[in-house]
Each structure stands twice: as C-alpha cells, then as structure tokens.
Amino acid sequence: MAGRTEAPARASYEVIIVGGAIMGSSTAWFLSDNADFDGRVLVVERDMTYESCSTAHTNSCIRQQYSTELNVRISQFAADFIKNLRRYLGGDERVPELSIRSFGYLYLADNEGFADILRSNREVQIAAGAATQLMTAEEIRAAYPFYNLDDIVLGSINLVDEGYWDGSTVFDWLRRKARENGVEYIENEVVAIERAGGRVTGVRLKSGERVACGQLVNATGPRAARTAAMAGLELPVEPRKRFTWIFRAEKPLDRDLPLTIDPSGVHVRENGGGTYLCGCPPDPDPAVDPEDFAMDHARFENHVWPILAARIPQFEAIRVQSEWAGHYALNTFDHNAILGPAPELENFVFLNGFSGHGLQQSPAMGRGTAEWLTYGEYRTLDLSPFACERIAQNRPIVERAVI
Ligand SMILES: Cc1cc2nc3c(=O)[nH]c(=O)nc-3n(C[C@H](O)[C@H](O)[C@H](O)COP(=O)(O)OP(=O)(O)OC[C@H]3O[C@@H](n4cnc5c(N)ncnc54)[C@H](O)[C@@H]3O)c2cc1C
Known part of the structure; x- marks a missing residue:
C-alpha cells in the first residue's frame, strides 16, 4: 500500500465497493450512470497507484472463443462497449474512440x-x-x-x-467518469467487515474509521478470499x-x-x-x-x-x-466468475474469481453487478449462473478453452 490513507466524507453509504481497479470501477460507473440508483457510493482502494493489482499486469486481450454461450455473450458486450466507449460514457468528446486489433x-x-x-x-x-x-x-x-x-x-x-484492446484507457475513463458522476474514491484499506443479524453492517478501515453500508461489493481481485474471510465467508479464489x-x-x-x-x-x-x-x-x-x-x-x-x-x-x-x-x-473450482450475493449474507456481493479473463469481462460484470445492487436482479444479461451456490451444489461451469 502506498502508505497514505484518506478518510471518507461520510459515516454511511448505500454501497461500499472494496477494490477500485477494473471490476470495482466498472461497477461504480454503471451504478452512477443508472437513473434508478440514487444512493451514495464509496470505493475503498488500498493502493491508488494500482501498481500491484491484476489490472496493471494484464495482457489486455479479448476472445469470443469460449465453451459456454454466456461467456460468448459477455465478450460480445465487451466488444460493443470497447468499440463504442464514447457513446456508452455519455458521448463525452474527451473519451477516445477505441478499436480491437482483431488478429484472433x-x-x-x-x-x-x-x-x-x-x-x-x-x-x-x-x-x-x-x-x-x-x-x-x-x-x-x-x-x-x-x-x-x-x-x-x-x-x-x-x-x-x-x-488486443486498450484496457488501461477503458479503466482510466471508467474511473474518471465514475468520480465525475459523484462516486467517492478513497485510498485506504478495508481491514475488517462487520456483520449483524445475517447482514453486513459496515467496514473498518486501516486508518481506524468505521463506515456503515447498505451493500458491500468484494472487488479485491487476488485478495478476494481474504476479503471474504473478513466477513466469515469462504471463497475458492x-x-x-x-x-x-x-x-x-x-x-x-x-x-x-x-x-x-x-x-x-x-x-x-x-x-x-x-x-x-x-x-x-x-x-x-x-x-x-x-x-x-x-x-x-x-x-x-x-x-x-x-x-x-x-x-x-x-x-x-x-x-x-x-x-x-x-x-x-x-x-480453483471452475475458472469462472463468482458473482452476486453470498447466500448466508445477502448484502455481501461477490465480484470475484475471473481467472485469466476478467479484463474483457469487466463491462458485463460491472453492468450486471450494478443491476443487482439497484434492482436485486439482472436486467440485461442473466448472470445468475455465476452465483456461488453452484460451488456447494458441485455444478461447475466447465470452460474448456482456458488460457
Ligand atoms: C499476466 C496476466 C495476463 C492477463 N491477461 C488478460 C487478458 O488478456 N484478458 C483479460 O480479459 N484478462 C486478463 N487477465 C486477467 C485480468 O487482468 C483480471 O481478471 C482483472 O484485471 C481483474 O480485475 P479486478 O478489478 O477484479 O482485480 P485487481 O485488478 O487485482 O484489483 C483489485 C483491487 O482491490 C484492491 N484491494 C484488495 N484488497 C483490498 C482491501 N482490503 N481494501 C481496499 N482495496 C483492496 C487492490 O489494491 C486492487 O487495486 C490477465 C491477468 C494477468 C495477471
């Protein structure tokens, strides 16, 4: 962690997103862009330089060759999002036009x-x-x-x-537009998650503050299992x-x-x-x-x-x-996303386990998670097959084209 910590502006938020890299920022932007969502959103990011996160080490490629229809649909949305980034981000002239270098x-x-x-x-x-x-x-x-x-x-x-596509430009603009839409980002670390009566009630920050929340999103990449463990949850990531x-x-x-x-x-x-x-x-x-x-x-x-x-x-x-x-x-269960609420703690929302394909899945996963947080259901692509219940039920989503 870069060493400095920032205090949140408020004591309570409707949504706290833990982790502000591509998944956290995609969710933050889609939430802030949804007229049906009018809550306050806090993104807590332990290192605003982002130098150790997966997003900073990616190879930034996208493929359509998956073994399941849902993963193909997720990549189709990603391709549309990348190629129409400016339109998706409200027609802002500052947003560059991007393309995909389709060498296959x-x-x-x-x-x-x-x-x-x-x-x-x-x-x-x-x-x-x-x-x-x-x-x-x-x-x-x-x-x-x-x-x-x-x-x-x-x-x-x-x-x-x-x-190939330019993932770092998409990441920069999602973050920038989320902030411009009112999402608060702070550099700090979530070190404990508090729960009562089967719900998350808030988080404790490294700097000592306690912040209350209505819903919490785990967007902590390779640290996802540590974050889940803070809430008493197990995650095979x-x-x-x-x-x-x-x-x-x-x-x-x-x-x-x-x-x-x-x-x-x-x-x-x-x-x-x-x-x-x-x-x-x-x-x-x-x-x-x-x-x-x-x-x-x-x-x-x-x-x-x-x-x-x-x-x-x-x-x-x-x-x-x-x-x-x-x-x-x-x-480690099936190399696919683990998404949506924890059954035993339903305002704790997983956004985890993307293995080697999270960058390209970030538009669809952020959009879907924002829908879940707003409506309690997926409204565009039905992402419910990625719910973590499949692990307890031993129903892997078999992906036979993993790299
Ligand atoms: C070598 C490599 C190549 C890849 N190539 C591709 C590719 O070609 N195409 C593709 O689609 N995907 C690829 N990926 C995967 C993709 O990069 C990841 O799936 C994606 O970046 C994950 O984003 P994330 O936001 O979930 O996680 P991360 O980018 O890791 O972000 C998690 C964030 O959470 C923060 N955090 C963690 N714990 C806390 C806490 N307690 N409090 C506050 N903040 C916290 C971290 O600081 C970090 O910024 C590749 C990955 C690697 C490593």
Whole structure:
C-alpha cells in the first residue's frame, strides 16, 4: 500500500465497493450512470497507484472463443462497449474512440481429443453469433506460413472482435467518469467487515474509521478470499502467478501473429513494431502471496523459448525486452466468475474469481453487478449462473478453452 490513507466524507453509504481497479470501477460507473440508483457510493482502494493489482499486469486481450454461450455473450458486450466507449460514457468528446486489433486467438490441437473440444466449442460459439473457423494444418500453413505444424491436427480461430484492446484507457475513463458522476474514491484499506443479524453492517478501515453500508461489493481481485474471510465467508479464489515476456525478433514475421495457444500451454501474440508478447504459468503453480512478484528467469530460457522456436522457427533469434509477473485471481473450482450475493449474507456481493479473463469481462460484470445492487436482479444479461451456490451444489461451469 502506498502508505497514505484518506478518510471518507461520510459515516454511511448505500454501497461500499472494496477494490477500485477494473471490476470495482466498472461497477461504480454503471451504478452512477443508472437513473434508478440514487444512493451514495464509496470505493475503498488500498493502493491508488494500482501498481500491484491484476489490472496493471494484464495482457489486455479479448476472445469470443469460449465453451459456454454466456461467456460468448459477455465478450460480445465487451466488444460493443470497447468499440463504442464514447457513446456508452455519455458521448463525452474527451473519451477516445477505441478499436480491437482483431488478429484472433489460434488454438492449436495436437490430438483428436482436443480437436473434438474445439469442434464442439465452435458449435456453441457459432450458435451465439461468433465467427469461429476451424482450420486444418494445411489451411493454417497457407494463411500463416511461419508455423511448424508437424504435430497439429486442427486449429480454431476467430478474426472478429478477438485480439488486443486498450484496457488501461477503458479503466482510466471508467474511473474518471465514475468520480465525475459523484462516486467517492478513497485510498485506504478495508481491514475488517462487520456483520449483524445475517447482514453486513459496515467496514473498518486501516486508518481506524468505521463506515456503515447498505451493500458491500468484494472487488479485491487476488485478495478476494481474504476479503471474504473478513466477513466469515469462504471463497475458492487464489492468487496464482502468471509470467509475461515481451521480446523482439531479429527477423519479424511478415504478417500479424494471432494469439497462438500452443498445446504446451505457452501463448504468444503480436505486440506491434516487431515485438511479441508471450506468457505461461509457473510449474508447479501454487497459491502465492499477492505481493510476490518474483520472476523465474530460467522459465523463459529453459521452457518458453524452446517451445516458441520449435513452433515458429523464425523465433530462434529473439531478445527479451521486458518481463513481469502478475496474479490471476484463480477460481480453483471452475475458472469462472463468482458473482452476486453470498447466500448466508445477502448484502455481501461477490465480484470475484475471473481467472485469466476478467479484463474483457469487466463491462458485463460491472453492468450486471450494478443491476443487482439497484434492482436485486439482472436486467440485461442473466448472470445468475455465476452465483456461488453452484460451488456447494458441485455444478461447475466447465470452460474448456482456458488460457
Ligand atoms: C499476466 C496476466 C495476463 C492477463 N491477461 C488478460 C487478458 O488478456 N484478458 C483479460 O480479459 N484478462 C486478463 N487477465 C486477467 C485480468 O487482468 C483480471 O481478471 C482483472 O484485471 C481483474 O480485475 P479486478 O478489478 O477484479 O482485480 P485487481 O485488478 O487485482 O484489483 C483489485 C483491487 O482491490 C484492491 N484491494 C484488495 N484488497 C483490498 C482491501 N482490503 N481494501 C481496499 N482495496 C483492496 C487492490 O489494491 C486492487 O487495486 C490477465 C491477468 C494477468 C495477471
């Protein structure tokens, strides 16, 4: 935490959002934009530099290739939101016009089992209106001659609304517009959550103040389970380290490199100007402290680079330019969002567990959470399948296209 703390202006708020990064700010903005909501909103953020949150370490990509219709719909809304950011934010001329750099995600299957998963995922995606194409190794080679595809039996790609987008600009504007609409942001840390009679009554801040609330939103990313525990709730969300490297190729590719998901689990994509971005998890992949940002330098030399060079022989000659470690808030139950009220504490609202796809889900999740806080129901996309009851009932939302 940056060290300074700010006091809230009031002793009580209708909604307190704990965590002011992309999820907290998306919710804050959608709430403040809803004429049916006229309560006061406080966002408590422990570090206004945002330098250790997941949002600051993201790869900022969006895909439509999911295994469930609901996740496809969530990404469709995200794409519309990104491409029409100015209109969504009230037509404000200061808001830039954004686009998606749609180089696509290319999933590569090296066995018939995974090829069948890609085939059945495509059915779901096509039915939901996505433009997924299956490609044989020969078709991939014709479109992208730089790959070595000797072991590949099938690929799957979508070149519409799938690729890179400018997440940090969207985050900046959501935060700025929420504040301009009257949402109060303070730098402080929630250190305790008070409850009475099956309801959250308020929070205690690191600086000592107690602040009362009508509803509380847990938007604390990799720290979500700690925040839930303050209210006596369990949440299967763990901080898991994910490494990213940006490298320059001595001989850049002659066309855009799709975000390629190698069967090994390494992914690599276009980053512009002859540079490329790649990433992978550690092995083993334990829960870590959310302040642990140590890099494993050997992971690139010994694992990632050989895989890249085998898949794209032109990547024999590359030089790492920058690297970082960030944290997924990994939902260990089913790698999907956990959303909505806690059954035993219904004014405690989860907005957690986004694993590797929270940036692109933030428009739909913020909108949905704001609807829940205002109406007690989802009014646009029905996000109730993400309710945490599915965990106790052992009904995972199976997502077979995780990266
Ligand atoms: C390497 C990497 C690559 C990724 N790539 C993609 C991608 O390409 N596409 C995609 O869609 N997603 C991607 N993601 C995931 C995405 O970045 C996250 O899902 C998303 O940023 C989560 O946002 P959040 O607001 O939930 O959490 P965070 O950004 O972590 O924010 C949580 C906030 O809560 C604050 N906080 C925590 N505890 C407290 C407390 N007690 N009191 C006050 N404040 C508190 C923290 O300071 C923090 O600012 C990636 C993630 C990583 C790590």
